[in-house]
Amino acid sequence: MRCYAEKYCKKNKNHCSESCSGYVILKALYKLSRIPERYCYNIPLVPERSDLSAFEELKNFMETVEDRVSAGDGLYIWSEGVGNGKTSWACKIMSYYFRKIAFKTGIENEGLYIYLPSFLDDLRMSYGEDTDPDFQEVLSMIKNCKLLILDDVGAERSSEWVNERLLSIINSRIMSGLSTIYTSNLSLEDLENTVGKRISSRILGSTKEIHLVGKDKRGGVK
Template sequence: ENLSLQKQFADLLAAHGLTRADIEPQYTCKRCEDTGYVDGRICSCYRSLLKQIAYENLNRISPLTLSSFEDFSLLYYSDVSVNGERSDREQMRNIFNYCRRYADNFKKDSGNLLFTGATGLGKTHLSLAIAAEAINKGFGVVYGTAQTFALSLERERFTRTEESGDDTLDLLNDCDLLIIDDLGMEISSSYIMSAIYNVIDTRIMLKKPTIISTNLSMLELEKRYTERFVSRVIGFYDRLPFRGKDIRMQKKLNPQNKQN
């Protein structure tokens, strides 16, 4: 009877121009059949979606579309040379050209960059300009302030579940380009400092590029973190010291310059 029913079923399919494959569910993930679980454990497809959502959440605050190399102006930097040293404008032109070449030639094992200098000198602007170029090339970029990452890492440390996993930590370690803005401005704790060091150290070992911007000097970084931390940064990062006067303040005090 079973064989007879199977033949009848096959005949019906043939009569309608169908095969058995046509009536089988077309799963996106054949491993878990779109349930998200395999043998009671989270499937890789489900974890990948969780990571994608976490990636989007981390980048939601990033003004990636607001910064580009084209709208970076050197006119805000003084072209006056003091004591025979290069002017702020010449210094920033060199940094701009360096960042431009870095973005044009970006790949998964590009070097690491450390942007130092006072606030409002264009560190965030150029790091986001590099990010935009990397994204246009199809690379995965995670951008955020050190404070944002610190809060996410701390929250997941105390609210960890099987489904949430270590989304932030995984993204910080796995993304093609990580940009940590305002390093040193995050809430300080032994866990946070250790977590940030481990992320930076892991990416160095994996040869994954990272861009760090900070308002702190190297001495201040050493006091806040450790000599070991600064030693790793000095050894594996190209330092680009930004110079000049606060551009945001210049724009606020003289709106006409902003229009020009």
């Protein structure tokens, strides 16, 4: 059986079973987080020279993630290009957070991953209707979880309605002192042109900006 702790657990791998409390807690945390399966396990990320200092900052954030989450600090990870580790880093940081808190607190409202373009589409489709309990859970977690990933900000189909919803989510998280990691293909200036200043300035004020410039590495590092 495969465990999310496979890369760091010190227990004898021959004894992995559903009766291991670590396995059970992590499985629950990951399930609630909705991180896509391929980002749940360790992805070794190799920096290009141009991304060395950005990787150092990301690593530093990751290694102090419990404090960062307590302080409500966030990240804005962006690059013009695709496939250079934005989503991987965001999920890696959340995984590290789960590793740190697994035995310390409950599993409710810890971490949630949202692919923003499809989430906002779903929200629009279901608006004003009785949504299913699964979606209700997402809506509750998005406003309350301690660490949220909003993946691909600025790639959603923009409209006034969408921007108002997004603003409400971001604003309520900032007011509650909750951490959010954003990824985007847009610089903060370009984001302002896409989603408006009210959103972009709140993101700017609540995150550290990390700019990646490496090439597309989908399909392997060349």
